[in-house]
Amino acid sequence: MERTLRDWRAITIFVGPALLLFIVILVIPIVWSLGYTLTEGSVIAGFHFVGLSNYARLFQDSAFWSALWFSVKYAALVSAGQVFFGLMLALLYSFYLKRSSVLVRTLVFLPVVLPTVAVAQLFVKLFAITPQYGFLNSFLHAVHLDALVQPWLGQGGSAFWVIVLMDVWKAMGLYAVLLYTGLMDIPEDTLEAARLDGAHGWKLTQFIILPLLTPVIVTSLIFSLNGTLKVFDSVLALTGGGPGTSTTPLTLYMYKTSFSYSQYGYGSTIAVALTLLCLIVSLIIIRRSRED
């Protein structure tokens, strides 16, 4: 084996094709995209070199900062929600429902496999006000709380919380299953020993389960944060980034800039900023988990 790994011909044959494919479909487009950040123009009118002016523009663009703030706020809340509720569900499956958890697991996992557009349509109907009240407004009306009836998706503040709720609900099943497998890996005799030492309930969770589950929680957080920082489909399907630009994340701003405003250079610059953000967040989490 060791001899094979020292053999350059073997390396070329085994790794070469995959490496070539990786370079062609990933590295070159990334470098190409980086090149676009130094240009201005369109595919019809042509591109011209503008140096670092797109990067300078980024710092002065209030719409960029607003989209960045939305992305960060949304990612923090949704990731926390997805992993927290996923963990709660995993503990529920493991310690309370045990063998009878299959049905609950299936039900909670169901939204994960549903198309985002379908889930968004469901939420649009739940929170509708016109032409008919959706479920929530109907309920509020039925219990005589008409003052609370409102266009949940037609106002920036409430629309944000509806998106958060939808995406936590949609993905918590995935993290519940992921964390459940982590819980299954904790040896039963370790738990039994802790119980004999008097650790039950929250103490057992705090001192035994959570420390042993940390690698899976960290992995879940990295997955979740990277997914939520790149949120696009659920926002587009639910609010289209509105009302106004109040629910516009960086991805949607990048898309609009590139494809609606035909500013490919600046759009690529926003994409680079988003890539850096994802990288920084992942590095911070990994470093913190190593320190722990």
Place this chain on the structure above:
Amino acid sequence: MTKRTAALPVLPILSALLALSTALAAPVTFLSVQNEDQGATKIIGELAREYQKTNPAAAYTYQNSPQTDLAQKLQLLAASSSLPAVYNVDQPALLDQLYRSGQAADLEATFKKLGIYNTLNPAAVALIKRQNGGKLVTLPLELNIEGFWYNKAIFTANGLKEPRTWAELIKDADALNAKGIQPFAASGDQKWPLTRLIGGYAARKYGYDVMDRVKAGTLKLTDPGFVEAAKAVQDLGKKNYFGKGVNTVDYATAVDQFLQGKAAMIYMGSWVLSDFNDAARNKIGTQNIGLFNFPAVTGGKGSTNDWSLNTGISTAVNQKLNDADLGNWIKYVFTRYGNKALAESGMITGFTVTQTPKNLPVLTSLTQAKLRAVKNGYLWFEANFSPKATSVATDNAQLLVTGDITPQDYMSKLQDALK
């Protein structure tokens, strides 16, 4: 088997291939944001298939693109010189780029060369030229006026008349609202129905050439008249005169609210006539619908004889495919288009009509009468804006009507976006 007999089965195949290649030689494709059975796209499709019967080489194909993806699609097609023969293009700046790169035809030259320039309505031509730097680069598939359509029965029952001033309009809206009737239907989800009101108010305040003056830089969007316009529209939203959740109301719902008698007025272009003339949707009856122009505003220089006009979604012809075959197709389709659109759909177009149908829908006749009385036409609010400025105008209009942004901030953001 001799060589001669062996070649025999090949001959039909070769001739079929030849026929196929001839058929593929000059297909005419129309890229449209409309469904195939809607409006101008339906009429063009029917005429193209009629032409195809006698000219099989001019095979007609229809392609659809959602309006949200249109600009992106056009750019990708243009970059590879693959634009179809006829295509919608919804951004004036992109249309200009396509014209400069030789991918959008000069239709004045084309129609004159074909000897059918007289089929075009001069008013529609002037409108298109005004929008496109003096060039006729799009087809006037529609000729629309915009105004407030109102429910006559509701107005009569409440003792109201067509308002002539903005103050009277607000007074009417107040009266209707007090009786629990929603004054206006509007699609905040589409956004542009809200900015149309700002544009109309500004045209009354400064005159019909207001947006041309903004383009020329002699007027700024932060000038008091524009802020007043934004405030006037914001007040309607704050008073809930567009109904609950205006920003979640889509186009069809807004039209249905009006056609079901749930709202007394709707500001819309005359393209909406096809919905009004649909008996299945129109529950209030065409005879119960009236139209009045954007009312005058206090201290305004604009006239109520000026109307907001447009020629529908811009439709260009690909100059790279603009040869004799396409010329024949254009000649066939567009010498018949005006008559057919009016007769079949009650559509008023920018093409001359030589045979007026006997039983025109009442609302089509009403629109024609209003069109005849137009003194000056003005374009919609964002007609001269870049895609980015259009987006700033429409997106922020949603925040304006909910009171989440001040009229001053709205206009400042828009003025900044024009730079």
